[in-house]
Amino acid sequence: MSGTSSLSWHVLLVLLVVDAVLIGLAVLYTRGVLTDPRFWVSKERGFGEMWQYAKYIASALILFRGARRGYGPTAVLWGVLFVGLFCEDAFTIHEQLGWRLAPRLHLPPFGSMQPHQLGEIVVAAVEAGGFLLLLGVLLRTATAASRRLSAVLLVGLATLGLFGVGVDAIHSVVASPQSTLDAVLGIAEDGGEMIAASLLLWIAWLWREPRAVVITAATSLDSTRAAH
Numbered sequence: 001m002s003g004t005s006s007l008s009w010h011v012l013l014v015l016l017v018v019d020a021v022l023i024g025l026a027v028l029y030t031r032g033v034l035t036d037p038r039f040w041v042s043k044e045r046g047f048g049e050m051w052q053y054a055k056y057i058a059s060a061l062i063l064f065r066g067a068r069r070g071y072g073p074t075a076v077l078w079g080v081l082f083v084g085l086f087c088e089d090a091f092t093i094h095e096q097l098g099w100r101l102a103p104r105l106h107l108p109p110f111g112s113m114q115p116h117q118l119g120e121i122v123v124a125a126v127e128a129g130g131f132l133l134l135l136g137v138l139l140r141t142a143t144a145a146s147r148r149l150s151a152v153l154l155v156g157l158a159t160l161g162l163f164g165v166g167v168d169a170i171h172s173v174v175a176s177p178q179s180t181l182d183a184v185l186g187i188a189e190d191g192g193e194m195i196a197a198s199l200l201l202w203i204a205w206l207w208r209e210p211r212a213v214v215i216t217a218a219t220s221l222d223s224t225r226a227a228h
Helices: 002-030 047-072 075-090 092-104 113-137 143-176 180-206 210-227
Strands: none
Touching: 002 180, 047 075, 047 143, 047 180, 047 210, 075 092, 075 113, 075 143, 075 180, 092 113, 113 143, 113 180, 143 180, 143 210
């Protein structure tokens, strides 16, 4: 078990190191040291975005495989979520829906936040609500392993939402375009999303087998008892 645990932490470390390097390159870009716009964390088809795409697809594949290994429909739903996150980022779906939704709902501007940005928040809320509703239905008949996996993934998803929606909203309200605060909050938002996606991928990989969830839970319980 110690060898497996060591490997698990090494995987997480590699993911976070790549994140840190890409965030550092984005900082250098804002300071003019680097000139290629692909170094900016939120640049479409940029280096950071491509790294995000890879993590979402890898997470989806791991969870679809986990569904066949015993997690069942719950893992399928999580896999579909990660495919959705990939499509959201790759094809800017929520931005496009936000532009279309704003005039239909007559959304007003709020501070520096434009109506289409409020529309994006509405889209995110509807998507999150629909996913949680379906997850709740599936968890009623899910196995104990599926419930534990979902509980941990929900923590990672909440972290992703904190940066992707929460920090994004703050960014839109308080930061003027092209200002220093705009750059700082932009890096905080996209860098936070990057780290959250790495944590989600690590969780999916760590608990890729239903048996691994049971072992991890049992190991944590044993460690707690030993501490007392």
